[in-house]
Amino acid sequence: MADNTNAAAEVAAGTQAGMPQLNVGTFDNQIFWLLVTLVVIYFVLSRVALPRIAAILAERQGTITNDIAAAEDLKAKAEAAEAAYDKALADARAEAQRIAGETKAAIQADLDVAIEKADAEIAAKAAESEKAIADIRAGAQDAVKEVAKDAAKDIVALMGGKADAKSITAAVTARMKG
Template identity: 90%
Template sequence: MATDTNAAAEVAAGAPPGMPQLNIDTFGNQIFWLVLALLAIYFVLSRVALPRIAAILAERQGTITNDIAAAEDLKAKAEAAEAAYDKALADARAEAQRIAGETKAAIQADLDVAIEKADAEIAAKAAESEKAIADIRAGAQEAVKEVAKDAAQDIVALMGGKADAKAITAAVNDRMKG
């Protein structure tokens, strides 16, 4: 209750009740200090803080611009490298196909020569074989004629007849001719 009596004593003494900031008598003084504080803050910010902030922002913007330019330059270099790689790859494929074609042609030429040589050897062996077969056939026909003559003489002798060698040879020769 002591505080109630103090407040009542101040009101009775003529002091206005409430906050001192809202006291109309001190508004001029408060406005002066408010303007002075705002001017001090403005000058500190405009002369010290804002130039530093602007310099940092400009530096960041410059860095970003330089990085973007470097990225575009690297992108152009990468595209050029990719184009060169694609061209080199296409050239290598064309060269490989050319070499493969030349190798295939060379192999085909060697194969043709080998086939011609083999055909010639086969033809020579076939001619030798046909000659050997013809010789064997001729020898076989002679052997058949001899066997036929001997058999005919033996058959005639077994039957009790006498066979003339010229007649048997003529008969065998007629039969062999067809």
């Protein structure tokens, strides 16, 4: 039943059983529509799509080239800036060293003056002190002599002797010199 209707349809369409590809009756139809299609596709591609894609690709290439050039520019600028920074740093360091040296020299000079002054003062004070000490020492020696004389007189008196002042003084002086 299905075969019959199928066959009837085929007969009506002017086809024979077999490969539809070899049915010459449909060739003119296929060829006509194919040519229409190809022409349409050709115009769509050559008028719209291909120029547009070519423009996009060219624009991208241009953008990339520009960006790379800009990046190289910026890199050069960064390097220049780094060099300038290094130079400024070196200059500043030299300046700082110079200032430090000057300051140190000035301080040293001040210090030298101060030290000299202090030394002089110290020397004066020391001399004064020495003098005072010598005075004190001299005073002390006299006092010692006095005490020793008294002590010796007392000791001699205690021992029952009677000592004259002159001999005791002579003995004490002799002792102290020794």
